[in-house]
Amino acid sequence: MDIAIKDGKIVERVDELRARKIYASGMIVMPGGVDIHCHIAGSEVNTGRLLRPEDHFRDFERKTPKTRSGVGYSVPSTFTTGYRYARMGYTTIMNPSMPPLEAKHTHEELNDTPMVDKGTYPLLGDWWFVLEYLKKGEIEECARYVAWMITSTKGYAIKIVNPGGLEAWGSGGNVGSIDDQVPYFGITPREIVRGLCKVNKLLNLPHTIHVHTNNLGKPGNYLTALDTMKCVEDLASEDKPAIHITHCQFSAFKGSDWRTLKSGAEEIARYVNNHSHVTLDMGQVIFTDTTTMTADGPFQYTLHELSGNKWVNHDVETETSSGIVPFRYRRKSYVHAIQWSIGLELALLIKDPWKIFMTTDHPNAGPFIFYPRIMAWLMSRKAREAVLNRINRRARNRSLLPSIDRELGFYEIAIVTRAGQAKALGLKNKGHLGVGADADVAIYNVNPETIDPSRKYKTVRKAFRQAAYTVKGGETVAKNGEILKHVKGTTMWLDVQVSEPIKITEEMKRRFREYWTVEYENYPVTEKYLEVSHPITVKANV
Amino acid sequence: MAVVKAVTCPVCGCLCDDIELTIRNGKIVKVKNGCAMCESKFLSHKNEHRILKPLIRKNGEFVEVSLEEATRKAAEILTKANYPILYGWSSTSCEATRVGLELAEEIGGVIDNTAVVCHxxxxxxxxxxxxxxxxxxxxxxxxxxxxxxxxxxxxxxxxxxxxxxxxxxxxxxxxxxxxxxxxxxxxxxxxxxxxxxxxxxxxxxxxxxxxxxxxxxxxxxxxxxxxxxxxxxxxxxxxxxxxxxxxxxxxxxxxxxxxxxxxxxxxxxxxxxxxxxxxxxxxxxxxxxxxxxxxxxxxxxxxxxxxxxxxxxxxxxxxxxxxxxxxxxxxxMRGHFNVTGVDTVFTWQTGYPYAVDFSLGYPRYNPGETSVVDILLRGESDAALIVASDPVASFPKKVAEQLVKNPLIVIDPHMSATTRMADVVFPSAFVGIEASGTAYRMDHVPLPLKKVVNPPNGVLPDEEILKRILVEVKKLKEKRLVEAA
Amino acid sequence: MFKMINLYPLKKFRFPVIAECVSPDVFQGKNQKEIEELEIWEGNKQKRLGELFKVEETRKEQETIITVCGDVSKVRRIGAYMTSGEITINGDVGMHLGEEMEGGKITVHGNVGGWTGSMMKGGTIEIHGNASHYLGAPYRGSNRGMRGGKIIVYGNVGNEAGAYMRKGLIKIYGKAGQFAGSRMHNGTIHVQKDSEGRVGACMTGGKIVVEGFLESVLPTFTIESIKKKVKIEEKIVEGPFYLFLGDLTENGKGKLYVSKEKNPQLSSYEKLL
The missing domain is CATH 3.40.228.10 (Dimethylsulfoxide Reductase, domain 2)
Structure with a gap:
């Protein structure tokens, strides 16, 4: 079977005599990889880079005539990030947490992240405007402001992190359950999640709300995760997802403390298998030294207290917070080994691959360069056993993995690493190779007809580590690990069109000045900040 | 007469963005909301000792030259150097710094910003x-x-x-x-x-x-x-x-x-x-x-x-x-208005916030070893490009002496102590007044810098000058490769 | 096939020279020609070792011995990562000498630059001149200090010697700069002469002995007792010493011995005993 490409798109056919050909027989051809959740740009990522010279001084990439130099490991510099994704055959990545006030920063970095198309999600779950309008029950007004915000920050989806908890963290507090009151605002996380879920629907956004749950990283939090999923159950329609629970591994802890920690994957998988309004991504732990960074300020502080490692906190006025802590996941640590197991259990116990996607919440549970390893674990029981034999014994005894026989095939891998992610994101031209799709193609040098991934997982892993060819927008940009061409990639953002946009009155500007320390005029990200702007028009129902 | 609102002040790390400027006949005549430093910067930028033409030192004297000639001369100096330094940056835009980093990488130089002498x-x-x-x-x-x-x-x-x-x-x-x-x-x-x-x-x-x-x-x-x-x-x-x-x-x-x-x-x-x-x-x-x-x-x-x-x-x-x-x-409390932004751009492109050494073809960082002041103190550099900074006035004497001993290229709006000692001088537009761009407040909030009046005729922004030097450097390197082959 | 290699710099270097290849591990099993071909950087130009050094092969030896004769104060990273063999340098040498070294011996008849023995794990470095800042300290941002081995300096050292140290010994016959042993966890630092102060800042464990003058002890150290003598690696050093514990800011259990005789200004602490 041939795939024809013309002008950056996949087409029915091309003139075979004139076309440049890639002979891929005996190889796997997939759409370019799609990453729904990886921290690669913006204020917290960059502070992570700044914080950790010791993380990257050994892992560097020299300048070549075609590529820029940079450093790597857990928080690579921007160019290196792009190259390393391209080498693995990834062509679309989503940066999941952007403080709106610092959106220009995120976009400036995305401009310098080559080889991939990208988008970014503004953090809206603790924005004062949202809290106030939801408290007043003015969903439509809230939706108008959210529309303004997404368009003004050139964002792609609504990101919610520890709803309510971040506002509380602004004064050093947190919330403990989805029904806790947020101090001063008199609203609960449940109301925030439900409210923004409704807003999301009113605005017709391509992706669902993208939620990092309350109580993340705390024993017993699988109940919070379940509560969060349940709280929008009635808002779902026609089998369409209404909520995405991100890096679910971190929200699937059972037990009352670290000593009694157990996996809550079974319960979460059972719920997800019985409902159709949820998608998840894994947040798979890799045993390595990495850098954790989330908008969840209180969680990061806890992590600092647990590890004793250096800690960065950065709260953003009226909007959000963030924290950074270097962290090492150790095989011999009971807790870390359980975490490793939970991620895989989720991916294997959830039956429908269109509901759970492969991520490491880069770099939180591990750097993205380890994706091929996860693919091998998903495809091979033997690969999992090889690790199981070397982890903490008590964790091994408690792991559900030995009881799971499921091994994903190449087709399912294609779903959890691109097709499913593209579908969940509402990216119609990504994640498939049908006519009309963007010509983003990854070719891996492994023959599915002769290689049994269950036994030969190392071969498969090697093939996924370095695509034989990565085609981006119709151009071969990487071949066997070598970057052939530095291409820019687009920045996708939503131009949300509401029938009655909010009016920027003097009163509004005054309120703006009261809430933030910048002028209204200087807040939005103008389109000139995006080197290759790709607006996606969305018609809202409000 | 026009009033421009919400202008960002390019003076200190506070980056107040509520400045109101009144402009008459292409000149700023009134500043509202600003502090004394802000007022004086906006009102007097035209009156300072501006340079209007690129200069090259020939036989010890400055000679006015075309932009092309100055660019060629600068590129020659930089490509020939074994250990060039590129210093300043904190008073220019992030956009200019981005180009500066590529230039530093291209010539295998050490790029550093004024953070090295403050924070x-x-x-x-x-x-x-x-x-x-x-x-x-x-x-x-x-x-x-x-x-x-x-x-x-x-x-x-x-x-x-x-x-x-x-x-x-x-x-x-x-x-x-x-x-x-x-x-x-x-x-x-x-x-x-x-x-x-x-x-x-x-x-x-x-x-x-x-x-x-x-x-x-x-x-x-x-x-x-x-x-x-x-x-x-x-x-x-x-x-x-x-x-x-x-x-x-x-x-x-x-x-x-x-x-x-x-x-x-x-x-x-x-x-x-x-x-x-x-x-x-x-x-x-x-x-x-x-x-x-x-x-x-x-x-x-x-x-x-x-x-x-x-x-x-x-x-x-x-x-x-x-x-x-x-x-x-x-x-x-960051001093220069964009020192935070410059650290930020350095970090996203190279992984390190200042004192980045590209001499081995990839970024290396170790202040004390790769910081410009220490390099000068040890007399290791053999050429320098200074952008929007006046190190001759601000560095210790011994360090400044070392700086002017070697070929020195300066991009600056006015005749500073450093400009006076230079071999090649590019006049540039004041960023935030005559050129737009982005700067980061001391708390990492990015803010747009506005162009409110035109620069003097023929005077370009830092970003544009650096881009031209970069193009010329690439051309020269290619030429040398061809010659070598 | 071990041998002795002599290196003579062919000129006075002006630009930094990165010479990670000058290490017994790299030289081992290579003939003179191959050694001359090794990659080395001078400023931003890549060169061959033979372009910057005259390489001379002398007699066979029990292990690889490298002798560098001349001023190599601009030459960095000599002996980095080395695991065995010997390097002798007759002259001043640049930064990062013996960085992350695991074994073998480096002897310098001259002064050394900063970060000598940085992050070292084993082996010995002996310096007959002075050492600059960050002796045995880790790379920026890292808390993995010296984890073994021995550094002996017959002259003076700069600031932050032995920062983040976890194991091993640093012996300084001369004076020490500020912040010796800052954030150290374990191991021993022995300063025979004066110290510029702030010794043991934020230390959590380990032992620092100052035999000379120390103007003041950080306020976050608390006096424990007066000791007649202190033992450093089987050797007894005669006192008496004030023994302080700290650093309180890190709930530290580090031991700081300060000569009683040389520091009468500290006698006010005695009333607390």
Whole structure:
């Protein structure tokens, strides 16, 4: 079977005599990889880079005539990030947490992240405007402001992190359950999640709300995760997802403390298998030294207290917070080994691959360069056993993995690493190779007809580590690990069109000045900040 | 006549973005909302010693040349060099810095910014302990305890206190402005009485001011926002504070460490630290623990005095420790308006915030080894490009001498001490007045810089000049490759 | 096939020279020609070792011995990562000498630059001149200090010697700069002469002995007792010493011995005992 490409798109056919050909027989051809959740740009990522010279001084990439130099490991510099994704055959990545006030920063970095198309999600779950309008029950007004915000920050989806908890963290507090009151605002996380879920629907956004749950990283939090999923159950329609629970591994802890920690994957998988309004991504732990960074300020502080490692906190006025802590996941640590197991259990116990996607919440549970390893674990029981034999014994005894026989095939891998992610994101031209799709193609040098991934997982892993060819927008940009061409990639953002946009009155500007320390005029990200702007028009129902 | 609103001020790290400019006949004639530094920058940028044409030194004299010739000359110098340095950046846009980094990589040079002589040590300490921080609005809304340590915002960041801290009005915290007014009145009255007394007593030693108080002043226990200043001398900022702690010169480290021990409820063997009795410090420690939201701003008084990075290390650790008891944040008072932005761009492209050495073809970082001041001190560089900075005036003499010994290229709007010593000079537009771009406030909030008037004819922005040099450098390198082949 | 290799710099270097290849591990099993071909950087130009050094092969030896004769104060990273063999340098040498070294011996008859023995794990470095800042300290941002081995300096050292140290010994016959042993966890630092102060800042464990003058001890150290003598690696050093514990800021259990005789200004602590 041939795939024809013309002008950056996949087409029915091309003139075979004139076309440049890639002979891929005996190889796997997939759409370019799609990453729904990886921290690669913006204020917290960059502070992570700044914080950790010791993380990257050994892992560097020299300048070549075609590529820029940079450093790597857990928080690579921007160019290196792009190259390393391209080498693995990834062509679309989503940066999941952007403080709106610092959106220009995120976009400036995305401009310098080559080889991939990208988008970014503004953090809206603790924005004062949202809290106030939801408290007043003015969903439509809230939706108008959210529309303004997404368009003004050139964002792609609504990101919610520890709803309510971040506002509380602004004064050093947190919330403990989805029904806790947020101090001063008199609203609960449940109301925030439900409210923004409704807003999301009113605005017709391509992706669902993208939620990092309350109580993340705390024993017993699988109940919070379940509560969060349940709280929008009635808002779902026609089998369409209404909520995405991100890096679910971190929200699937059972037990009352670290000593009694157990996996809550079974319960979460059972719920997800019985409902159709949820998608998840894994947040798979890799045993390595990495850098954790989330908008969840209180969680990061806890992590600092647990590890004793250096800690960065950065709260953003009226909007959000963030924290950074270097962290090492150790095989011999009971807790870390359980975490490793939970991620895989989720991916294997959830039956429908269109509901759970492969991520490491880069770099939180591990750097993205380890994706091929996860693919091998998903495809091979033997690969999992090889690790199981070397982890903490008590964790091994408690792991559900030995009881799971499921091994994903190449087709399912294609779903959890691109097709499913593209579908969940509402990216119609990504994640498939049908006519009309963007010509983003990854070719891996492994023959599915002769290689049994269950036994030969190392071969498969090697093939996924370095695509034989990565085609981006119709151009071969990487071949066997070598970057052939530095291409820019687009920045996708939503131009949300509401029938009655909010009016920027003097009163509004005054309120703006009261809430933030910048002028209204200087807040939005103008389109000139995006080197290759790709607006996606969305018609809202409000 | 036109009025431009919401202009960002390109002077200090406060980056106030509420400036209103009135423009008549292509000239700024009125500045509203700005401080004195802001006004003078906007009003006098045209009157300063502007350079209008590129210059090359020939036989010891500056000769006006075309932009092309200057570009070619600069490219020749840079491509030939074995260890060139590219320095400055903090007073230009992020966009220009981006090009500068590519240029540095292309020529295998060392690129460094002015952080190296102000808050570089602070960054090294952040890399050791981390930093608990936030944006300035968070402080305006929430802080009930504001500490300035080794910094004098009243003079160096004039609007910092009114816009972001003690005198600003936040959602959960009210301005402490009124209390200050009462205090100023009282102190004015006191000064009047003092001078009257002096007059009466013919400047004899009749009026003896009371000995400095050894305990905390009563204002420290008032309701509402409190302002503490710690410094080696009584600055203007100290005068308006609720409490001024005078630290013995070069004893900041000891004082900070003692406070750390106290907030961790440890007993201290000595009675006095850095000239301050331990009982007094205990009061301060209690106040820090007892506040709801505290903030510590530190200046070069901390990062550049004896102990340098370790002073900041102690301050960062103090704030980190305080977070076990309450909410506390810390922030360096960055000087140049875009030094934060430059660090940011350096970091995303190379992984490192300043002192980046590309000589091996990839970024390496080790201040002390790869920082420009140290390189000059060891006499290792053989060419330099200076952008929007005046190191000849600001560096120590020995370092500056080393800089001018080798071919020197300068991109600057005016005739500075450094420009005067240069071999190639490119006049450039004032970014934030005659050229647009982006700058980052001291708390990492990016803000747009506006172009409000046109630069003099033929004068280009830094970004454009650097792009031309980069193109020329690439051309030269290609030519050499062809010749070699 | 071990041998002795002599290196002579062919000129006075002006630009930094990065010479990671000058290490017994790299030289081992290579003939003179191959050694001359090794990659080395001078400023931003890649060169061959033979372009910058005259390489001379002398007699066979029990192990690889490298002798560098001349001023190599601009030459960095000599002996980095080395695991065995010997390097002798007759002259001043640049930064990062013996960085992350695991074994073998480096002897310098001259002064050394900063970060000598940085992050070292084993082996010995002996310096007959002075050492600059960050002796045995880790790379920026890292808390992995010296984890073994021995550094002996017959001259003076700069600031932050032995920062983040976890194991091993640093012996300084001369004076030490500020912040010796800062944030150290374990191991021993022995300063025979004066110290500029702030010794043991933020230390959590380990032992620092100052035999000379130390103007003041950090306020976050607390006096424990007066000791007649202290033992450093089987050797007894006669006192008496004030023994301080700290650093309180890190709930540390580090031991700081300060000569009683040389520091009468500390006698006020005695009333607390």
């Amino acid at each position: 570089g040590p602070s960054i090294l300490s952040i890399q050791d302990v981390g930093i608990s921080s936030c944006t300035l609005g968070q402080i305006r809304h929430r802080a009930d305890l504001v500490v300035y340590w080794g910094s004098n915002p009243w003079s160096a960041h004039p609007r910092h206190i009114e816009r972001y801290t003690a005198f600003s009005e936040g959602r959960f915290q009210k301005s402490a402005w009124k209390g200050y007014l009462t205090k100023v009145k009282a102190s004015a009255a006191k000064k009047k009485i003092e001078s009257a007394l002096r007059r009466v007593l013919f400047r004899k030693k009749a009026f003896v001011s009371p000995k400095p108080r050894k305990g905390p002043p009563p204002t420290l226990f008032k309701e509402g926002r409190k302002l503490i200043v710690v410094d080696v001398r009584k600055t203007r900022s100290a005068e308006i504070s609720d409490c001024f702690l005078q630290v013995e010169p070069n004893k900041d480290y000891e004082l900070l460490q003692a406070l750390r021990a106290l907030i961790n409820e440890q007993e201290i063997d000595v009675d006095e630290v850095a000239g301050i009795p331990v009982e007094y410090l205990e009061e301060i420690a209690d106040l820090m623990i007892g506040c709801n939201f505290g903030v510590l701003f530190f200046g070069v008084g901390l990062s550049m005095s004896k102990g340098k990075l370790r002073n900041v290390d102690a301050a960062l650790s103090l704030v980190r420790d305080l977070n076990m008891r309450t909410k506390f944040v810390i922030m360096p």
